[in-house]
Amino acid sequence: WLHAQPEASFDLAFVDPPFDANLWGGVLPALVPRMREGAWLYIEAPATDDAPPPEGWRLHREGRTRDVRFALYRRSGAGSSAGRDDAVTLPSIPDLDSATE
Numbered sequence: 639w640l641h642a643q644p645e646a647s648f649d650l651a652f653v654d655p656p657f658d659a660n661l662w663g664g665v666l667p668a669l670v671p672r673m674r675e676g677a678w679l680y681i682e683a684p685a686t687d688d689a690p691p692p693e694g695w696r697l698h699r700e701g702r703t704r705d706v707r708f709a710l711y712r713r714s715g716a717g718s719s720a721g722r723d724d725a726v727t728l729p730s731i732p733d734l735d736s737a738t739e
Contacts, residue, residue, distance in 0.1 A: 640665075646674045654682040666692055675715025682708050 651669055655661040662683075670692045673679065679695060685702050691711045700709040 640668045640672065643672050645671050647672045648677060649674055650678045650680075652680045657684050662689075670694075673713055675713055677713045679711040679713070680708070681711070682706050 648669075651673060653665055653669065655665055669679075678698075679691075683689070683706070685705050685707050687707055691697060691709070694714050695711040696714060698710045698712050700707065702708070
């Protein structure tokens with residue numbers, strides 16, 4: 639489905655594939671060309687994954703629970719915050735961590 643979409647089609651994407659399915663190698667390379675300048679990309683990954691964002695994307699916010707790292711990126715370009723250093727790291731959420739034990 640994704641490969642059939644035209645380039646620069648999306649302003650926002652949520653990426654949360656099943657962690658054990660090993661889909662990361664195909665999802666982001668197929669998705670990034672389909673995102674507009676200034677678009678937002680929300681990614682959930684295993685908490686141990688510290689992979690850098692795709693080229694041309696800036697970290698806006700990130701956080702972790704015991705099992706999940708979540709991050710919100712903004713694509714550089716018209717209307718984006720390129721050049722601003724406004725990334726914020728959110729603290730882990732103890733209530734969520736203890737609720738899953």
